[in-house]
Amino acid sequence: AIMCTIFGLAPAYWCDTLPLNKPVKKNLLEINEFRSLLTAGDTSTMKTLQAVSKFNNIHKWLEMAPKMAYPSSVAFCAWMNTLAMKLTGTKPVNFKKKIPGGKMVSMPRRDVMVYLSYMVTISETMAKSPKNSWTFLTQFKILKEFNIDLHYMTEKF
16 A cells, blocks of 8 residues: 555556556556546646546546555545645644645635545545445454545535
């Protein structure tokens, strides 16, 4: 999962050139499908949410997210929580440290709310998938906690 988190936002062509084993590359390519979501729609500067309500991949993401491998799911949820912290300036209940780099500024609240709603919807779809059973299986504890944290930060915003 750590490799997926570190290289998760790398372009797909770049992932193919890395000397990684097949499962790790597969996980990187899974996360790469969500790249425009995880970079707020701006892969060059990651500073704006201009096209946040125009993501045309939401249906594809809702279909793909519950099917991701466990390492991809962990990395994806970690990225979503990191972005929620950056977008809202809030942090999970048990997160005691300062948010690295602080909050992203100059984002219209409406755009941030739409963006957060996409992330919460995707996270909920993953959590409720029959494949995952986040509620019942202990191996999904960290994903369940990520989901709770995402909800908390969204509601607090």
